[in-house]
Each structure stands twice: as structure tokens, then as C-alpha cells.
Amino acid sequence: MTPPDAPLLDDPGAVAENLHRRLFRISTSLRRHEFEQIANGGLTLTQCSLLYILRDKQRLRMSELAAHERLTLPTVTRAVTRLKDLGLVTRTRDLSDHRNIWIEITPKGVELQRSAVESLMNAMLSGMSPAEVVALDEALGPLERLVR
Incomplete structure (x- = not known):
């Protein structure tokens, strides 16, 4: 039986629009709050984003960073x-090839980015029950598959 608050899958357009709006708000909010955490160090949102990419990719050429961030x-x-x-x-x-410049995040950069995320997520999750945290974690698998 479908719970009464479940989305009506007979209108895929409405479901897609609702899902997009909610994911966009969540993503924007997380980036804004993380930016506020890191901004105390004087970083811009672009700089924060570059740290994220470099933390994930380890090392990129300057041109790859530009292309990734458009x-x-x-x-x-x-x-x-x-x-x-x-x-x-x-x-x-x-x-x-001396035309290429490689960019790598330093341990200090990793620590700044990690501590900002940890502080933000601890603050956000502290308002949730353990069951809600588990439910949120379980929902992330399908969301990751969705955005791939």
C-alpha cells in the first residue's frame, strides 16, 4: 500500500519538478552554509568549490579545473x-610539457575543507534523531545513482 504522502507517480513531470526543486534547495543551502564556515578564512565560493574538486581528484591541470567548474x-x-x-x-x-600547470590540495587545504564540512554536518545532524540520520543515510544511495 502506498503511504498517503508518497508522490503520485502517475504524473512523472510533477514528481521530477518537485524532486529537482527539493534537491536544488538542499544543495544550495549546504553550499551556502559550508561557504559561511570556510569564509572566515576569507575564501570565496569558487575557491571553496576548487578545494572540493581537488580533494576528490587529488591533482588536476589548471585547464581541467577551469573546464570542470565551467x-x-x-x-x-x-x-x-x-x-x-x-x-x-x-x-x-x-x-x-611546461605549458601544463598541476594543482594539488595541501594537507592544510584538506584540513580546512574537512573541518568546515564536519562542523556544518555536526550542527545540522544534531537536530535529528538517530532514526532520521539512518533514514537520511539510506536515502543517499538512490540519490547518488540518480545524479550519475
Whole structure:
């Protein structure tokens, strides 16, 4: 039996629109709150996003960072320069092709990003019951498959 608050799957357009709106609000809210956590270090949302990418990918060329974020190379260069000045990333030339510049997150960058996320999530999850946290965790698998 379908619970009374379950979405009506006979209108896929309405379900898709509702799901998109809710996921967008959640994503935007998380990024905004995390940005506020990291912003105390003077970082912009773009810089925070670059730290996320580098933490996931380990090492990327400057051009790959720009393409991933859909930003111009000069914009990424400015952001990376700021992150480098703060000791959050390193920038090295590719020895086999001097046109390529590799960007890597430093341990300090990983720690800043990790601690901001941990602080944010601890604050958010503290208002939930253990059962709600488990339900949220179980819902993430299908959501990850959905966005792939």
C-alpha cells in the first residue's frame, strides 16, 4: 500500500519538478552554509568549490579545473593564486610539457575543507534523531545513482 504522502507517480513531470526543486534547495543551502564556515578564512565560493574538486581528484591541470567548474582560465588562475598564497594548494609545472600547470590540495587545504564540512554536518545532524540520520543515510544511495 502506498503511504498517503508518497508522490503520485502517475504524473512523472510533477514528481521530477518537485524532486529537482527539493534537491536544488538542499544543495544550495549546504553550499551556502559550508561557504559561511570556510569564509572566515576569507575564501570565496569558487575557491571553496576548487578545494572540493581537488580533494576528490587529488591533482588536476589548471585547464581541467577551469573546464570542470565551467570558468575561464583567468578566473581559475586568480582563485588558485589566492589558495596558493594561503598555503591551501600547490602549483607546479609539468616537467614533460611546461605549458601544463598541476594543482594539488595541501594537507592544510584538506584540513580546512574537512573541518568546515564536519562542523556544518555536526550542527545540522544534531537536530535529528538517530532514526532520521539512518533514514537520511539510506536515502543517499538512490540519490547518488540518480545524479550519475
